[in-house]
Amino acid sequence: MDSGRAEAFSDGVFAVAITLLVIDLLPIGSGPDLNAHVLLHHWPEYAAYVVSFLTIGIMWMNHHTILGHVSRVDRPLLALNLFLLLGIVAIPFPTALVAKHLTGPGGAVAAVTYGLVMIAISFGFDGIWVYVVTHAAALGAPLPREALWQSIPRFTAGLFVYVVGTLIAAFASAPAAVAIYGLLAVYYLFEHLPSPAGGDAPAGADGGDGGPGGLAG
């Protein structure tokens, strides 16, 4: 299958998933009384919305970077991509848990669930990246074998932060964990990656820097 088709479908899923996040906000203010206090009281909903929105947005960028290396996709890559999207589409669920329980007794369970979904998505990105690098020729991807080893630090970095966040959620503070998830997204949003506009840059270096690294690696 031409990779453009798989990308277009994935883009559609990302676009719908990121937009469905607003559904969690709609019940706010549906009671008879509406005032500024009521609206501000729901700050966990807004925080969860912003964190998940930025996270899905960056994951979309990473997904695009990875699939941008290949010129065609085969059935195993489609299967791996489907497992990744299974996690992406689920994001509104832990987001809703965090939105409703962040400051209550269920906050730890909510933030741990959020972290576990992110860890699963990180493994999904890693799996796709490993498959792309190890099947570069068949997929029409101009990636040297070393791209895999070069990208290991980034692989580990994002995953490590999510594991730390999940542990903090479990044993220390749910709001602190959510703040970590959000800071991770903001960090990768502004991190100045090597210019993807530079078509002359070796593909391996680009893959190692912009590929599964980033938020989801």
Added chain:
Amino acid sequence: MDSGRAEAFSDGVFAVAITLLVIDLLPIGSGPDLNAHVLLHHWPEYAAYVVSFLTIGIMWMNHHTILGHVSRVDRPLLALNLFLLLGIVAIPFPTALVAKHLTGPGGAVAAVTYGLVMIAISFGFDGIWVYVVTHAAALGAPLPREALWQSIPRFTAGLFVYVVGTLIAAFASAPAAVAIYGLLAVYYLFEHLPSPAGGDAPAGADGGDGGPGGLAG
């Protein structure tokens, strides 16, 4: 009409339908108490989500394979495609039934409804495939007439499994039926189809193997 436009519209419908599956998960944990037991108690929702997600994903791949044969679409093919999408878009409904009733007294009815929708979708795929093969010249599809006969075993296979699953749901066990639906999806996900990258392969063989065969045939 150019087939690309019909594919893009269908891709959009598939992408939205697969993403709307998360809506069934959003009410989980909306009560005042949230703990691991509450979350794990909802395993039928997660199971239904995963089974339907993989199923829609594979159906998207099959849809793409079939429409990939044609270079233009006519009004009857658009009509058949619309009936197929009518079934695809409905999937979140039986998914919600299974999610809510799988382990209760309504489990049989829920799993039978799920199976019936899948059987209807299978017929939808079969109808499109038969139309494409029998109107190959008008649709610009390089398919020999024999592609139809060669694909009969696969036609029957997927449909047969869904019929068996539906009967098991009706007379034996709803969870067992849902497990069969899920295993069918996983089987077709990992089945190593003849390389679609091999443009030299005869189109008929490709159609017979990768076309309406697969999950929905």
Added chain:
Amino acid sequence: MDSGRAEAFSDGVFAVAITLLVIDLLPIGSGPDLNAHVLLHHWPEYAAYVVSFLTIGIMWMNHHTILGHVSRVDRPLLALNLFLLLGIVAIPFPTALVAKHLTGPGGAVAAVTYGLVMIAISFGFDGIWVYVVTHAAALGAPLPREALWQSIPRFTAGLFVYVVGTLIAAFASAPAAVAIYGLLAVYYLFEHLPSPAGGDAPAGADGGDGGPGGLAG
């Protein structure tokens, strides 16, 4: 603006609107008891789903046919298109009214509302078509002025049926009106239009037959 961009956006809106129709089905069977009687009792929901699904599907085809004539869009055409989409996106609302009230005392109001939305959409299609024909040169559409007059019978036909259906809903029977809406969709689905694959056919004739005619004209 290139017309492809406007078409892609419109296609996305059509795809989401047609898929959101399933939301009306999700509450079915959410009570504690689920059996075949409960499911069958909700036949108005299924009927409303099918009628609106086919209707939006055919409107998508008509929209594609009309915009297929032009090679670029200007601001007034974008504005007219936005008003049309305003009606398309609203369709799940009267659909929900019909689904809930078809067989009850509110059936007439529900079916009248449905008809009024369809009439408004018909005028929306007519407005776009008139604009396209009267600005054919500026929009890069190879349409003769006569295409407008040739298409008047079809303009009037679809609109006439919706007016009749709305009157029947108001003064006679809501289910009969919904049946008329559905039959109109099925009729246009299977009507054998002059082959759009025939690129040699005069554009005017194609526009007159396949353009704003059809369901929404």
Added chain:
Amino acid sequence: MDSGRAEAFSDGVFAVAITLLVIDLLPIGSGPDLNAHVLLHHWPEYAAYVVSFLTIGIMWMNHHTILGHVSRVDRPLLALNLFLLLGIVAIPFPTALVAKHLTGPGGAVAAVTYGLVMIAISFGFDGIWVYVVTHAAALGAPLPREALWQSIPRFTAGLFVYVVGTLIAAFASAPAAVAIYGLLAVYYLFEHLPSPAGGDAPAGADGGDGGPGGLAG
């Protein structure tokens, strides 16, 4: 990254966001009694739907105009675009607040919240436009530096109206504020912009007139 990909993703988000507006309408008429009075009583929902629909539609046009200038996007532009989409996707939330509270005691808070979201989106458009003009060479945009200064009047105009509307909502009348939001959308919808079809027009002038000007500037 090629700008087409970022545009396609953004288009998808706009299309889903504009279509989700109908969700606010679905609960109307869900009670046992349905008559014309019940339906007409919900006019604030319809008004909020129309105003937000036209607003998102025009913002989509503006977004397309701005990104139409560039031929590639870099990471900062993607980040700015993500912040803009964060606001666009949130629009159904203040829309729901206005729909539910416009004529009640919470109307002022609802309309102020609506205005604040629009002001934030205006700043988002301004940020993207300033970035595009000041990085025109790197983004492959044929925009002279003067395009920035030429567009200042339009920058200020849209923002000014939203600030005025928000103040009117806070201190005078919520319905009047919503009417202003709606009139602003209608004004920009019909305003006859310099023909974007005129490819000979200097890009700077086009950017200054059709870019961040318009509704969101």
